[in-house]
Amino acid sequence: MQSLLYIEDFPEIRKCLYAPPTRERRSLSFFVKDEYKADFPSIWKKYFDNSFILMTGNEAIESTYFGSGIPHKRARGFLGDFVAIATGDISIWFRDEKGKGVDHIALHAGLCHDEMVVPLILIER
Secondary structure (H helix, E strand, C coil), X not given: CCEEEEHHHCHHHHCCECCCCEEECCEEEECECHHHCCCHHHHHHHHHCCCEEEEXXXXXXXXXXXXXXXXXXXXXXXXXXXXXXXXXXXXXXXECCCCCECCCCCCCXXXXXXXXXXXXXXXXX
């Protein structure tokens, strides 16, 4: 069972961001204020070093986590300044303007075994 945490509960991290995290709560993109870009990795690791792999947007493109083909010309911009990919049982998201957490039905972007194995189902006619 995954634990869902909210970025607002980590003010030290939230103050670094100029927008809420994007993409998916098991594979997040962060857009970081210029004045925090150098400090963001150490702040993030203080809370989530054992639960996520953190890399820069450029490292994410080069890592092949998102495939080995030629990335779309806008992919780098979508990935933000930093990307965090879950390796444990924690998911992180944000609350909307009313303070309500929005849930996703499907979570599949982490690096845990069950998220990476896709069954192949063949139907013969």
